[in-house]
Amino acid sequence: MASVNYNKVAKLRYRSRFYDYMVEEEGDKSCEAAAEQARKKLDEAVKALPSTGITIPDGIVLDVQDLCMYFGGVKAVDGLSFQVKEGEIFGLIGPNGAGKTTVFNCITQFYKPTSGTLHFKNKFGQVIDLNKERVHDVIIHGIVRTFQNVEVIREVSILDNLLIAGHRQYTSSLVTQAFHLPLLKKEEKVVRDRALKVLDFMGLTPYKDFPAVGLPYGVLKKIEIARTLMCDPQLIILDEPAAGLNDNETAELADLIQKIRDEYKCTILLVEHDMGLVMDICETICCISFGKRLAIGTPEEVQADKNVQTAYLGVSEEE
Amino acid sequence: MFVSFLSTICASLLVVCVTVMCTFAVTLIFKTSTTTNFAEGSLAALGCYVTATCLNKYNIPVYIGVFPGIAVGVVLGLLIDVAIFRRGRNVNAVGKQIITMGIVSIIFGAIPLIFGTPESIPFEPFYNTKKAGTSANFLIPFMGGKIVLTKHGLICVIITVIVIGVLFLLLKHSKWGLGVRCAASNEYTAELMGINTHVITAMSWAIAAGLGVLGAVMYAGGGVMISTSFMVTPMVNAFLAGILGGFSTFYGPVIGAIIIPIAANAVGFLANFPGMSSISRWNMVIVYAAMLVVILIKPSGLFGKKIVKKV
Amino acid sequence: MENNTASPKNILKNPPVQIILFGIVLCLIQVLSMNGVISSSFAFALGNTLIYAVMAIGFCLLLGYSGLASLGTAGFIGIGTYAVYYIMQENGYPLFLAFLVTLGISLGLGVVVGFISLRIEGIYLAILTLGLSEIIRNVLMAIKPTIKLELANSRLFGIQMNDRVAYFLIVIIYCLLMWVTSNLINSPTGRAMVAMKNSTSAAQAMGISLMKFRLMAFVIATVYAALGGLLYMVYVRNLTTSSSLLLTLTTSLNILGAVIIGGSKSLWGTFVGTFIIYGIQSMFLSRIPFFVKNPAFITMVTGVLIVVVVMFFPGGIAQIASNISASFKKRKLAGAAAAAEEKKGEE
Numbered sequence: 001m002a003s004v005n006y007n008k009v010a011k012l013r014y015r016s017r018f019y020d021y022m023v024e025e026e027g028d029k030s031c032e033a034a035a036e037q038a039r040k041k042l043d044e045a046v047k048a049l050p051s052t053g054i055t056i057p058d059g060i061v062l063d064v065q066d067l068c069m070y071f072g073g074v075k076a077v078d079g080l081s082f083q084v085k086e087g088e089i090f091g092l093i094g095p096n097g098a099g100k101t102t103v104f105n106c107i108t109q110f111y112k113p114t115s116g117t118l119h120f121k122n123k124f125g126q127v128i129d130l131n132k133e134r135v136h137d138v139i140i141h142g143i144v145r146t147f148q149n150v151e152v153i154r155e156v157s158i159l160d161n162l163l164i165a166g167h168r169q170y171t172s173s174l175v176t177q178a179f180h181l182p183l184l185k186k187e188e189k190v191v192r193d194r195a196l197k198v199l200d201f202m203g204l205t206p207y208k209d210f211p212a213v214g215l216p217y218g219v220l221k222k223i224e225i226a227r228t229l230m231c232d233p234q235l236i237i238l239d240e241p242a243a244g245l246n247d248n249e250t251a252e253l254a255d256l257i258q259k260i261r262d263e264y265k266c267t268i269l270l271v272e273h274d275m276g277l278v279m280d281i282c283e284t285i286c287c288i289s290f291g292k293r294l295a296i297g298t299p300e301e302v303q304a305d306k307n308v309q310t311a312y313l314g315v316s317e318e319e
Numbered sequence: 320m321f322v323s324f325l326s327t328i329c330a331s332l333l334v335v336c337v338t339v340m341c342t343f344a345v346t347l348i349f350k351t352s353t354t355t356n357f358a359e360g361s362l363a364a365l366g367c368y369v370t371a372t373c374l375n376k377y378n379i380p381v382y383i384g385v386f387p388g389i390a391v392g393v394v395l396g397l398l399i400d401v402a403i404f405r406r407g408r409n410v411n412a413v414g415k416q417i418i419t420m421g422i423v424s425i426i427f428g429a430i431p432l433i434f435g436t437p438e439s440i441p442f443e444p445f446y447n448t449k450k451a452g453t454s455a456n457f458l459i460p461f462m463g464g465k466i467v468l469t470k471h472g473l474i475c476v477i478i479t480v481i482v483i484g485v486l487f488l489l490l491k492h493s494k495w496g497l498g499v500r501c502a503a504s505n506e507y508t509a510e511l512m513g514i515n516t517h518v519i520t521a522m523s524w525a526i527a528a529g530l531g532v533l534g535a536v537m538y539a540g541g542g543v544m545i546s547t548s549f550m551v552t553p554m555v556n557a558f559l560a561g562i563l564g565g566f567s568t569f570y571g572p573v574i575g576a577i578i579i580p581i582a583a584n585a586v587g588f589l590a591n592f593p594g595m596s597s598i599s600r601w602n603m604v605i606v607y608a609a610m611l612v613v614i615l616i617k618p619s620g621l622f623g624k625k626i627v628k629k630v
Numbered sequence: 631m632e633n634n635t636a637s638p639k640n641i642l643k644n645p646p647v648q649i650i651l652f653g654i655v656l657c658l659i660q661v662l663s664m665n666g667v668i669s670s671s672f673a674f675a676l677g678n679t680l681i682y683a684v685m686a687i688g689f690c691l692l693l694g695y696s697g698l699a700s701l702g703t704a705g706f707i708g709i710g711t712y713a714v715y716y717i718m719q720e721n722g723y724p725l726f727l728a729f730l731v732t733l734g735i736s737l738g739l740g741v742v743v744g745f746i747s748l749r750i751e752g753i754y755l756a757i758l759t760l761g762l763s764e765i766i767r768n769v770l771m772a773i774k775p776t777i778k779l780e781l782a783n784s785r786l787f788g789i790q791m792n793d794r795v796a797y798f799l800i801v802i803i804y805c806l807l808m809w810v811t812s813n814l815i816n817s818p819t820g821r822a823m824v825a826m827k828n829s830t831s832a833a834q835a836m837g838i839s840l841m842k843f844r845l846m847a848f849v850i851a852t853v854y855a856a857l858g859g860l861l862y863m864v865y866v867r868n869l870t871t872s873s874s875l876l877l878t879l880t881t882s883l884n885i886l887g888a889v890i891i892g893g894s895k896s897l898w899g900t901f902v903g904t905f906i907i908y909g910i911q912s913m914f915l916s917r918i919p920f921f922v923k924n925p926a927f928i929t930m931v932t933g934v935l936i937v938v939v940v941m942f943f944p945g946g947i948a949q950i951a952s953n954i955s956a957s958f959k960k961r962k963l964a965g966a967a968a969a970a971e972e973k974k975g976e977e
Contacts, residue, residue, distance in 0.1 A: 110831065136834045136839045167821070170818040180816075180817070407941040410941065410944055417890045421935075421937035611761055611762065615749060
C-alpha cells in the first residue's frame with residue numbers, strides 16, 4: 001500500500017528536521033551525528049520511493065479531472081475539472097448548494113469520490129493519486145484544511161490546539177510516550193517552539209493559554225488557520241474563511257492569506273461567498289453551479305462571463 | 320415436536336410482555352430526556368413491593384392492588400423529573416445516565432428500609448389458581464398435541480396489547496403524542512414552537528414509571544422472586560431491544576423486545592435434541608451474540624434511520 | 631515543557647513525585663495496620679478501593695479523554711478473575727503467567743470493542759458494550775459459577791500472597807498505572823484522544839487516525855479493567871459469579887459513576903470518585919453505629935451524593951479544585967490579553 005511508504009518517509013523527514021532544529025536552534029552539538037544520519041536515511045528513503053507513474057504538467061500542484069460525487073441520486077459534483085498552479089490563490093465560488101464543500105471533502109478524502117481523478121504533487125516531489133490515501137494520511141503529503149463550521153478542539157488551550165495539529169510531527173513511539181523518555185521531552189519542546197512561532201505570526205500569542213471555548217468567532221477562525229500552518233502545508237484548503245466576520249476582519253483576513261502564501265510558500269485553495277474578498281486576492285477563480293463548472297479564469301474573465309452572471313443574479317444586485 | 324416448540328414459545332409470552340413494557344418505558348425516556356434510564360428497573364421493583372404489601376398485609380386482590388403500586392411509581396417518576404432532571408437540564412447525556420444510576424442507589428437503599436428484608440415475598444398471579452381451584456394452564460389441542468398456555472400469561476398479553484395499543488394511538492393522534500415526537504426530534508425547537516416540554520417530559524416519566532410497575536407486577540405474578548434487583552435483567556434486555564430495533568422509532572424497540580425473549584426460548588428449545596442438552600446454559604449468550612452481529616451489520620438498528628453528519 | 635527548577639514547591643508539582651508520595655502513604659497505612667495502629671479491616675477496605683481505582687484510571691482515559699462511553703467494564707473484570715482461577719488454582723502456575731494471559735485476552739477483547747466503536751457511537755455503543763459484558767458474564771457463569779483461589783496456590787516469585795502482600799502489589803500496580811497514564815495524557819497520544827473526542831473530522835484532518843486511537847483507548851481501558859479483576863481475585867480470593875454483583879451492570883455503572891464524580895478528565899479525581907463510591911462505605915460509614923444498624927442508609931447516602939455532585943458540579947470534584955485555581959489564572963490571562971489589545975490600539 002502506497003501510504004505505508006509515505007508514512008515512513010514522513011516520519012524520517014520529521015525526525016531529520018527535529019535533529020536539524022536541535023543542532024541549529026538549540027546548539028546541541030551531540031545531535032550533529034544523529035542529524036547527519038537522519039538526513040542520509042531520509043534521502044535514501046525518498047529515493048527508494050516507487051514511482052507512481054502519474055504525471056501532471058509543470059507548475060501544477062493539484063489536478064482535478066472529471067470529479068463526480070453522487071449521493072444516491074443527487075449529483076453533488078458532476079464531472080468537474082480544474083487545475084491549481086503552484087503558489088497561487090485559487091478561489092472556488094458558486095451559489096449555495098453548488099457542491100463547493102463537497103469538492104473539498106473529496107480532495108481531503110472525507111468522501112471517496114464516485115469517479116474522477118485527483119492528482120497532487122506532494123512534499124516529496126512525487127505526483128500521487130489522492131483517492132488511494134486515507135483521510136488522516138492526506139496531511140503528510142501537505143494538504144491541510146479548515147472547516148466551514150469551525151472545528152476547534154474546545155476542551156484544550158489554543159496552544160494545545162496547535163500541538164494537536166503537530167501530531168504527525170512526533171516520532172516518539174508509544175513506549176517513549178508512556179514513560180516520558182528524553183526523546184519525547186525534546187520533541188515536545190521543538191514542536192512547542194514552532195507552535196509559539198505560528199501563534200506569533202498569527203498575532204494570537206496573548207490568547208495562547210486560553211481554553212478555546214468562549215472565544216470570539218474571528219479568533220476561532222484564526223486558530224483554524226494557525227493549525228494548518230503548523231502542519232507545514234503545501235496546499236491549504238480554506239472552507240469559507242470569511243463567513244461570520246465583519247468588514248474589518250475580512251480585510252485583515254485578505255492580507256493574512258496573502259502573507260501566509262508568501263511566508264510559507266504554499267498554495268491556497270478557498271471557498272468563499274464574500275465576492276469582494278475572492279476578487280481581491282484570488283489569481284484564478286473557478287465558478288461552479290450544481291456540481292458543474294460554469295467558468296474558470298482570472299477574476300475579470302469570470303466576472304464578465306454570461307453564465308456566471310445568470311447564476312449569481314440574485315447576489316449581484318446586493319454587491 | 321412442533322407442538323412442544325409452540326409451547327416453548329408460548330412460555331416466553333410473559334417475559335415478552337414484561338420486556339415490551341420496560342422497553343416502551345425506556346424508549347419514551349430516551350426520546351424525551353435523551354438518556355438511558357437505569358432507574359427504570361428499580362422504580363418498577365419499588366412499585367411492585369407496594370403492590371405486594373397490599374396483597375399480603377391488607378388482602379387486597381391483585382387487580383386492585385396493582386393500582387397503588389402504579390400510583391407510587393407515577394408519583395416517583397414525576398418527582399424525579401421535576402426535582403432532578405428539570406433542574407439539571409444542562410447536564411450532558413452521560414451525566415444524566417449517572418444521575419439515574421444515583422437514583423438506583425437511593426431506591427436500592429430505600430426498599431429494605433421501608434419493606435424490610437424478608438426471605439421471600441408471596442405474590443399473586445392475575446389468575447389465582449388457588450382461589451379458583453382450577454388448573455393454571457390452558458391446554459389447546461393442536462395437530463394431535465396440546466399447546467400449554469398459562470392463564471396468567473394470557474391475561475398479561477391482553478393487558479399489554481391494550482396498554483401499548485392505547486399508548487401508540489396516543490402518540491399518533493393526541494396532542495401529547497405530537498409533543499413527544501416533536502421534543503424527541505429537537506427539544507429547543509419544540510419549545511420555540513410553543514410546546515410545553517416540561518409537561519411532556521413529566522408525563523413521559525410518569526407513564527414510563529407506571530409501565531415499569533405494571534410490568535414488574537406481571538413478572539412477579541409469573542412466579543419470579545421479588546427482590547430489589549429482580550427487574551435488572553428485563554431492563555438490560557429492554558436497552559438491548561432498544562438498539563436492536565433502533566431507538567429512532569417507537570415500534571422498532573417494541574419489536575426488538577418481542578424478538579429477544581422468544582429467541583432465547585427458541586434457542587433453549589434446542590436442548591430437546593440429542594447431544595444439545597447443555598444449551599440451556601448458553602441460550603442467552605447465543606441470543607446476545609447474534610444480536611451483536613445484527614447490530615454490527617446494521618448499526619442504526621433493524622428499523623432505525625441512519626443520520627449522516629455533515630462536515 | 632515546565633521548567634523544572636529544584637525549589638521544593640515545584641518538585642511537589644511533578645506528577646511522578648506526587649504519585650510516589652501517594653504510594654508511600656498508602657503503604658504506610660498497611661504498615662500501621664500490621665502494627666495494630668489502624669484496624670486491619672480499614673486497610674483491607676482501602677486495598678479493595680484501590681482495585682476499583684485501577685479500573686477507573688483506564689475508564690477515565692476512555693471516557694474523559696477519548697469520549698467513548700462503555701458499560702462493559704464488568705465483563706472485562708471477569709476475564710482477569712477467571713484467568714487467575716484457571717492458571718493459578720487449576721493448573722498451579724505462578725501469578726506472572728496469569729498476568730500475561732490476562733493481558734493477552736484483554737488486549738484482544740479491547741481490539742474487538744475498538745473495532746465495534748468505529749461503527750457504532752454514543753449511547754448505542756454503551757448499550758452494546760453492556761451486551762458484550764453480559765455475554766462474558768453468562769459464558770463465565772456457564773463455565774463455573776463459583777471460583778475460589780486457595781492461599782497455597784497464590785504465589786509471586788515464591789512469596790505467598792496473603793492479602794497483606796497482595797495489598798502492596800496493588801499499590802505498586804496502581805502507582806505504576808497512574809504514572810504511565812498521566813504520561814500518556816500529557817503526550818501526543820493524550821492530545822490526539824481529546825481531539826478525537828471533540829471533533830472527529832478536525833482530528834482526521836490533523837492526521838489523527840480514528841481507528842488507531844479508538845483501538846488504543848479501548849485496549850487500555852480493557853487491560854486496566856482486566857488487571858483490576860486479576861488483583862481482585864488475588865486479594866479477595868473467591869467469587870460467586872451467579873450471586874455477586876462484581877460482574878454485573880452495577881460495577882460498570884459504579885466505575886462510570888466514580889469517574890464522573892471525580893471529574894472525568896482528572897486522574898486524581900478518579901481516586902476521589904472511587905473512594906466516594908467504594909471507600910466511604912466500607913472504610914468510614916460502616917464504623918458508625920447508626921449505619922451498622924441500617925446498612926441501607928449507606929447505599930442511599932452514596933446515591934444522594936452521586937446525584938448532587940453530577941447536578942451541581944458537572945466537572946466533578948476535580949472541577950471544584952480547579953475552579954478555585956482557575957479563577958486566579960483567568961484573571962491573570964484576561965489582564966495579559968487586555969494589555970495586548972491596548973498595545974495594538976496604540977499602534
